[in-house]
């Protein structure tokens with residue numbers, strides 16, 4: 001992204017004087033200045049206000065309440081306007097606003113007094129235009145399932161919920177292209193598609209609540225990325241409302257389109273810093289005719305990696321997921337969720353999924369692979385599921401680790417990308433580094449994507465433990481050229497990262513206009 005703003009962007013037609021009601025189309029008719037979002041920024045649930053971007057200190061900083069930017073306060077007049085455009089959908093009852101102020105992990109809490117629930121893009125545009133002119137901060141919010149504290153307000157930002165924007169707009173049964181509003185819940189989209197012999201190209205543990213707009217805004221990865229790739233590949237079009245209320249229409253449904261810059265890519269994973277996603281078109285794969293899930297045990301992480309190599313070679317095109325969890329995860333699943341281990345106790349567990357179009361062919365391949373894996377002693381135990389209820393049960397051993405952790409204590413979460421052969425070393429080193437200062441140190445994640453979820457618990461929030469974890473974890477990751485956010489987003493960490501890049505200079509502005517200035 002930095003490069004784009006550093007270069008002089010050649011525009012086909014600059015739109016400097018657009019009326020705020022305009023809809024912009026995607027063919028590169030924007031100036032870089034159009035992307036400055038003075039008060040929008042988003043994160044995992046879906047989005048947050050830029051007050052967070054400029055003021056909240058990185059998680060590693062010593063405690064100290066950051067200052068609120070000089071945004072206006074919501075007045076009775078503002079409320080009257082919102083009630084006029086959103087009758088019955090302007091929520092001010094503190095009991096009803098409360099749950100939107102708190103994140104899923106219950107670790108961060110805002111103090112917003114207003115929750116707006118638009119149903120259409122036009123309403124989002126009206127809200128943002130009004131707030132832009134009134135200098136009111138806005139915190140857009142999707143399913144509020146994010147894990148990095150980015151989906152709730154920092155202060156009293158107005159919460160703009162996309163929950164009522166939940167219509168499927170079109171589905172093309174030949175191409176498999178789905179177009180829907182941003183607030184559609186991922187699981188509802190999956191069910192809709194499955195009835196039509198298709199599936200969503202992404203699947204997350206949070207599917208029952210997370211929304212597609214938030215998924216795209218955070219470039220969520222999940223369990224199917226190994227097979228279908230990231231949202232940068234499967235999202236074909238987006239409709240976005242910019243901070244001043246203008247609508248950017250990039251809602252294409254084309255597989256190929258070389259008529260200019262691919263602007264929608266900027267919004268995928270931008271965590272709302274550039275606008276609010278209101279609609280998405282996405283390419284969906286056909287529903288596999290046969291699915292198998294295998295749960296295996298390994299003695300060492302090296303053997304687990306050898307199993308991964310073997311698996312890729314022998315299962316090839318039918319491999320759709322390769323996930324892992326360690327014995328500490330299994331202990332938490334047993335203790336807190338009463339989920340029994342489906343195989344004998346091992347230091348590491350693997351969940352492999354195959355999806356294909358010919359059940360006989362798939363099970364033949366799987367049998368060959370399992371025979372080889374056992375013969376080569378890479379795996380020591382395992383079980384296979386072909387029927388739906390058992391498949392679900394095996395998947396829950398992996399999908400419910402996050403939930404088990406919430407019962408173990410206060411959780412410090414890290415979502416690390418590393419060269420795959422390094423991922424477990426970080427867990428081992430962290431355990432050694434922390435000794436008995438942590439309650440549990442667990443590792444699990446997406447082996448196929450080189451993505452480790454390192455989680456550390458303590459009986460309660462513990463600043464001394466945090467100081468021992470950070471910057472150790474960041475330095476360790478940096479030393480391997482890894483990334484400290486593989487798929488969850490940055491949220492609170494944005495300010496130090498974004499503003500330390502040479503092309504982003506935060507401009508201390510006393511007006512509502514620009515808080516970021518490019519050079």
Ligand SMILES: O=C(O)CC[C@@H](O)C(=O)O
Nearest residue numbers: 205399402413414453455
């Ligand atoms: O809780 C976590 O750290 C990971 C959550 C999610 O990304 C997963 O893969 O289960």
Ligand SMILES: [Zn+2]
Nearest residue numbers: 222446453487
């Ligand atoms: Zn994950």
